[in-house]
Amino acid sequence: MLHARRTLSPTSLAWLAALPERIETPQFTVVHGSPRNAAEEYLVTIQQFHDNCAHFKVSPCFVGHSHLPLCFLMKEPVSIVEAGPLAEGQQVAVAPGVRSVINPGSVGQPRDHDARAACGVYDDDTRTFQLLRVPYDVKAVQDKITNAGLPTFLALRLSYGQ
Numbered sequence: 094m095l096h097a098r099r100t101l102s103p104t105s106l107a108w109l110a111a112l113p114e115r116i117e118t119p120q121f122t123v124v125h126g127s128p129r130n131a132a133e134e135y136l137v138t139i140q141q142f143h144d145n146c147a148h149f150k151v152s153p154c155f156v157g158h159s160h161l162p163l164c165f166l167m168k169e170p171v172s173i174v175e176a177g178p179l180a181e182g183q184q185v186a187v188a189p190g191v192r193s194v195i196n197p198g199s200v201g202q203p204r205d206h207d208a209r210a211a212c213g214v215y216d217d218d219t220r221t222f223q224l225l226r227v228p229y230d231v232k233a234v235q236d237k238i239t240n241a242g243l244p245t246f247l248a249l250r251l252s253y254g255q
Contacts, residue, residue: 096243115149120217122149126158128194135159136194139174142167146192153193153215153222162198162211162224166191178205179213181226188220195222201234202247206254 098106114131116123127134127141128148136145136156142165145154162179169192179185179198187193198211205211209226216222235248 096241100241117149117151119151121215122151122154124149124154124156127156128154136165136196137161137163139165139176142174142176142194145194152191153187153195153220155215156194156196157199159196160199160202160204161196162205162213163194163196164222165194167193179224181224183224185222185224186220187222197222197224200227202251203254208252208254 101109114124115128122128124131126132127136128145134141134145135158136142137159146167164175164177164179164185166175166185166187167173169190179195185193185195187195195213195215197213198205200210200212203209203211207226208231209228211224211226213222213224231251235251238248238251239245
């Protein structure tokens, strides 16, 4: 974070600071970490999912922060939670009346032992999400990290998806 503050322009920093913590549309919700604590909390367990359900109205809720492709689904009002990691190409249907949190993973600094970028496509007409994996030039990114003077481990771990 200090590196970004030192290298981004004041205009870019101001733009980032002005972004909302939450985007809630009639079709979905988006937060960085969790609906309860958008900037700080990782949402990776069923208990955290339960604890966060009261903090968003519209499903699915897309989160990031942990850099792990995960999905939590629960029929409302309260039932057994289906939870687990998402695999490449996996589709998730989010039926009306299902409370859901989906983490598409990470385009940078993956944490699931897969060096490729993880992202997804959500179709709000069919209410389906599909996880995608995209190869990228890891070596070029590692070189940029090293050339920027950042710690070497940040570059090395990209090869291992950590």
